[in-house]
Each structure stands twice: as C-alpha cells, then as structure tokens.
Amino acid sequence: MARMRIQDIAAEAAVSPSTVSKFINGHYDAMSASTRSRIAEIIERTGYRPSSVARNLRLDRSRMIGVILADIRNPYSSAMLGELADRSAAAGYTLTCAISGNNPSKEAEAVMRLAEAGADGLIVNTCGGNDELLADTCDRAPVVLLDRDVPGASIDLVTSDNGCLVAALLQEVMRDGVDACWLLDEHNDASSVRRERTATFERGLRSACARGGCIALARNACAAAAQLTKMSCSSGGSPIGLIAINGLVFERLVEALAVAGIDVPGAARIATIDEYPWNRVLFGGVTTAAQDIAGLAAAALELLIERIERGRGPCGSRRRIEIPGNIIARRSTRTDSGPTTTTPQPLRAHR
Template sequence: MTAKRITIQDVAREANVSVTTISRFLNARYEAMSQETKKRIEQVIEELDYHPNALAQGLKGNRSRMIAVIVVKLSYPFCVSLIRSLSNALTPEGYNVIVCETEGDPKREAHVLKTLLGQQIDAIVIQTNGDNLTELETISKSVPVILVDRKFKLPHATNVLTDNYEASMKMTNHLYAEGYQNVFYVTETPNAISTRSERLQGYLDSSSRYHRTPHVEIVKRGDDVSMQSVVERIKENISKRPIALYTANALIFHEIYPHVQQIDWPSPEKLGLATFDEPDWIKLISPSLTCVRQPVPEMGAWVANLLLQQFKDGYEQPDEAHLKIIPSELIKSESTRLDRGDGTVSDTL
C-alpha cells in the first residue's frame, strides 16, 4: 500500500498556522513571522518528512528558484571557487544553482542564454567575454544579471570583481623593491577582457614608477612553444642581477613552470617567481610562491546576499549599473624574498 503523500495543508494543520504562512516559510519570507512560529514549522516539516513540490512552488510564485551561473571553464580555479561559494549561500535558502560552461565561445554563450530563458531562471551570474551584452541587457529587464570577474558597461547590471589594477601594481612594486632589476610580465592578449588589461596596466605603471623597462610577454595557453620562448628571452637577459617572472594568472604559471624547472636558476636568488591567483596546487611549489589571493569566496557570498535581498524585495531593473570591488591580498612568500647581501632579508610593503 502506497504511503499517503504529505501536503502543505497537512503541515499547516499540524503547525496550527495557515497555508499562506507555510508558503511564506518555504519561500524564505520570514519578515512577518515570529521566531517561535518559524521553529514550530521547521519541527513539523522535519517530523512529517515533508518535501514541497519545487516545480509547483516555482510556478505559483512565478519563480523557478534556479540561479544560472555561467563560466568560461569549469576547471578554472576562480570558477570552481565562485560556484562553491554561491552554492553554499543559496542552497540553504532553497535555491538551486545551475552551472553552464561556454569555453569563451560567443555563440555557445548566446545559446546558453537562450536556453536558460526558456527555463524561467530567477537570475544570471556570468563570467562573459562581452560578446552578448545586448542579450544580457534584455534579460536584465526581467531578472538580475550579475557580471563577475570581467567588467563591462551594461546599463542595468551589477559588476563584481577584485581590484586587478591595484593588486597587480602592488605585486610589481614588491618585486622591484625586493631588488629584481627586471620583471618579466607574462599574459595572454588583453583584448576586451578588463581583468587582463587592468593587471597589465598595473604592471606598466609600477615599472614607470621605478624607472624600469617593462618586459611584456604575450603567450597563448596550450602552446608550449610560446611558453618556452618566454624562458629563452629571459635567459638572454639574465645577468648578475636577479630577474623576476610574474604571470597574469595561475593558469599561465601552471604551463610555464615546467619550462622554468628545466633550467638551473635557483629561486629566489636568480629568478623570482610570482603569479596572480592562488590555486589549490600552489602548496606544491617550492619555494613557496608569492601570489595575489583573489577574494573569490567573498565575491560569491556578496553576490548571493544581493540576489537574496532582491528576491525578498521584489526585483526591479536598476536605474543604473553598479560596480562592486572587493580587494585582493598580496601574499609574500619565499619565491621572491631576496637577501640584501648583508645577511638580512628585505620586508617590503
């Protein structure tokens, strides 16, 4: 004999409240609900083992309770950390996170956006290359659109990112102040990606401040030849004075590091090593690697709180774009810590 399915009416009757109150509880609308009532409903739901019909619940409130997170590549440390932090904050509030990958392909991104709209998603959090801003502007009329990691001029969206320019300048300042005469900066072609252009500009402005000739190396990830070419150019410039290698992100560092290991240059005495990003595998690098720690968990938590507040208040397209910047942290480690020559180690700001 099939067990009777527990309904919302059963929960309301057992908790001695109205169905409307139960509905508000399930939709996390606690503003007019006492703590005692909330605890009683929680207890009844647990005792009855009640599981609400998410689809019906979404249709009734004109909400799917699904948040789309669109990233360039799922294997990127930034993307993994962002998805994890969003899920940790949104899932307990009854929202499901749908993850989509674009590989940086504009057509694939456009297809993803079109597909998601057919699923009545409640919000979009996207790491975009900026090729579908018109579509995103249209979407922002109906649901929140949050741009992460890359900054674009979208009139009614929120941009959430870190202080790429300032953090990159601090890193380069640190390398010059330590005593590295030349700093080789390795990056992908900036194009319209704000993170790349801002980090590059931070490096260039620091080089100008210290009256040093900049050495910018453009590489293509996945191309060992371009990585090896950078190492060869560093070898051509090596002298009695130490050189530093600073990569624009950990993905580049991961690819160039094996080529660096093939040459007998002790770090940090002859070749300082540094990167933007702090991936999990950084602990395997010896000596410990100087890096810029991005506040990705904080970014995800901030985005989640913004969305929850917008859902609570009722979403309306913002009058103007909003920019939220959460600062990164420079982590100084052994890979760039030079001995001054008098037995002391520098401790730069």
C-alpha cells in the same frame, strides 16, 4: 500513508486553508495564539512539509540560478563553482552551470537557454561579445557579472580589487635589486579583468622607471622557455621579475622555467595571481596575490538573491562590489624570511 495537505491540516485544526497558508508563510498578525499553537502541533506531529513546487508556481519562481563560466580549465573557475554550488544549496536554490569555453556564441546560447528554462537569475563570467544580449536579459531577470565587466551597461558587477592586487604584487616582485619585470598573459584575451591588471602593471613600471612589459606567454613549453631566456639574457646578470596573470599562465611558466633551466629566486623572482595548494610548495613557496574566492561567491550570490527577492529596480541602480584580496609573500620573491600576508591598500575609492 497519504501525504498531508494544507486542507487536511485546516480540517484538523478547525481553520480555513488560507489560515494554514498564512501560518506556513509566517503571517501571524491576525492569528490568535491558540490557533498558531494548534496548527504548529499538527504540522510537527504529522511531519508536514510544504510543497516547494507549488510554492514556486504561486511565486512564479523556479528556485534555479544559472551560472555561466568562461573557462573551467582555470583553477579559479572550478574553485568559484564549488563555492557557488554550496552557497546556492544553503540558500535553497538549485545551481545550473554552463561553460562557454571563452566562446561568445556558446555564451549567448547558454544565456538564452538558461533564461528560457526559467532561471530566476544569472551569474555570468562573460568572455565578451554579448553586451547587448546580457543587457536585454537583465531587463527580464536579474544578472550579476562575475569578475568581467560589460562597459556602459547597467548590470551589477562583483569583482576583486584587481588594481590594488597587481600594484602590490609588482612592488613585492621588484624588491631586492630587480629592475626589469614582465606580466605574462594569455593570447587573445581582452577581458576587463586583464585590461585592468595590464593597465595597473604598466603604470607601475613607468612609475618605477623599470624595464619590462606585458607579453603573451607561448603555449608550447620550448617556445615559452625561449621567451624567458631572452628576458633573462637582457638583464645583465640581475634577476628578472615574472608575474603570471592567472593560474593557467602560471602552469605554463613553471614548465617553461624548468625547460629553460632558470633558477628561482636566483635568476628570476616569480609571482602569480590566485592561491592554490601547489603555490605553497613549488620553488619553496610562490608569492601570490590571493583573491577572496569565497568572498566573491558570497557577494555575487547575495546580490543576485536580493535582486530576485526585491526586483531589480531601475537601470540606474547598478552596483559594483570590489572584494579585497591579500598578498602572500614567499620565497620565490624573497629569501630573507618566511611567508607574510598583507592586504593591499586601495589605489582609488571603490565605486
């Protein structure tokens, strides 16, 4: 059977094709009840479905959203991609993803490729180094930055309230006699998220008059174990605090602790950022600052689609959305109770 067309429905309903088109697009104001009823009956009986290709051509849209992630090895990124894919499909958009591998050149290529392919908008977890390109792209199609900001640019940003999460995590780790704590980071990572987390951590240490600092944890397990051993030996027998800045660093920390033979939570109180299934079982449970990945994905996609549907507006209309997370306290920082979950209070007014 030949596919029904708007012209076929119009002929059978004895109306013009433009009237059928208005009905399909929900413009009923100047249409009588009997006309609406006839068109609806024909559409239901014939199983007519409007051509999304034709509609998109008329609207000059591709119904495609481009997503660029900095590092798919990070469990956060894979979880985020899954959320974005599900939500995009539910909203009627096709998701096309590119991975920069924290390489600015690859990120730039992906931005230009997706823009040239006709993406209606981009969600970018930038690795840095492409501030001007992203700003220029934003003038042509909506761009929403995910987690990592571009200072000085009028580009929308959706991120966690990283300052609150790190401050609350530090407070949790340093309870019960811990007077020295280290934030374990990656080498050569100067993203806006890391800068905010590091600055908050350093302020917290100064406020508590505590020892410690920020250190890049070695990739080699033996070298990382040597770093941890040195920290532990400097504590004078007191437990030390160790906070992994993300899931990748936490994986290195777990391996290094085993090599060094450091007991958790006896000799070290440890915590990490981002909640994964293994956090609930390792060391009897690992204290975690859990970002709301579903909330971040939903906010980024809703903001982007709003920009696509309504137009981006003037540069001064930039929006920054901060999604709160939770602190899940477990045995790795406390031995006196089971898991507890709290929502950190903001350290500052959201912008």
